[in-house]
Amino acid sequence: MSVFPYVVAVLVFLVGIAGIATSRHLIHLIVCLGVAQSGTYVLLLAIGWRSHGTAPIRGSAPAGSRQVDPVVQALALTDIVVGVTVSALLLALAIQVHRRRGTMNPDELRTLRG
């Protein structure tokens, strides 16, 4: 069993988090959040993989052949939908920030301090 997909999943997640932490532009930050979420999709799909498995579509493969797990694919799709919703909302907030504060740099938003 290859560990390559799992390593990739963790790396993508970490790259996304590093991007969020060091971001200087709100759009970049939101896209990095999407990248981090992509790491979770890769992990889900890697777990569903069966070696020598085909696409899990009934009728297109000969009976008795191995198929990859469709449940994780459904989970990944749901995850993607959630990610899209969140990105849309956060981008709307980012547009409002730009319109009202004139800056897209998260470090320059310093209204809330305490």
Added chain:
Amino acid sequence: MHALVPLPVAVPLAAAAILGGLGHFLPRRLVDGLAIATAAAVAGISAVLVVGSADRPIHYVFGGWHARGRVVPGIVFAVDPLAASLAALAGVLTLAALAFAWHYFDDVVPLFHVLILCFLAGMVGFALSDDLFNLFVFFELMSIGAFSLTGYRIDEPGPLQGALAFGVLNMLAGSLLALGLALVYGRTGALNLADAGAALAGRPPDTLVVVAFGLLCAGFLVKAGVPPFHFWLADAYAAAPAPVCVLLSGVMSDLGIHAIGRVYSTGFSGAFAGREDAVRAILVALGVAGALLAAVMGFLQAELKRMLAYLTAS
């Protein structure tokens, strides 16, 4: 009693859909009244569920997809008195928040009510769900409702920044949850907590199980606002309008703790059977350190809502 279980989630979602579609054509007081009636209905139904599940937890399987052999294909809501009372609390606090919003907002479009009802549906589903992925979905629904409401006043600079911080950190928490549940699914082949617990029990936990539990706990602790995962709390509470603050501090953080308790007791208690003391010690240490830190930080705050945030974290 069985038929009542999906109602606390379905009713607010249906009401939110109706208000979203028709809200602009209805007078404002009617919209307010409908939302308040929905919240009251949720509180009432949840109270009935508390009484009804007192002697034995109710397991409601959506769509009637009952277990066959070892496979449970359906999504299960497990209603026990604790979960149902949290749902009732969410309903009561939403009622209070909407009543307060009656006069708090001079001009409010029905969007506010739609968001509050979606938030309520997310909270109730999160409290009642017994399926890991269902917990994740309701966690996201709850978070989306919460940070949309936090950023409701877009004309002020504070809420925008607070909502952004809230949104990004809670979505990361959701990703941690997704990683944890992917690992649990990979090991046990089950997303249902009871199934996963049965599959994990009896064997000493190896690294994978410990890591999965750690990831799940981290995700829930961010939602609960326990230090060291609390950095989004102060900005979010200071930014949210007062009716929303009621909901955030009153019940959302408690739901995070409840989720940890449910995941542990149903899912992982068999696996960690010999090491309960270690798990308890870690959680207690985290709780005590967090409470002390949050209390000190709260003492230093000048603004009331931020003080409330640190109180909640404590």
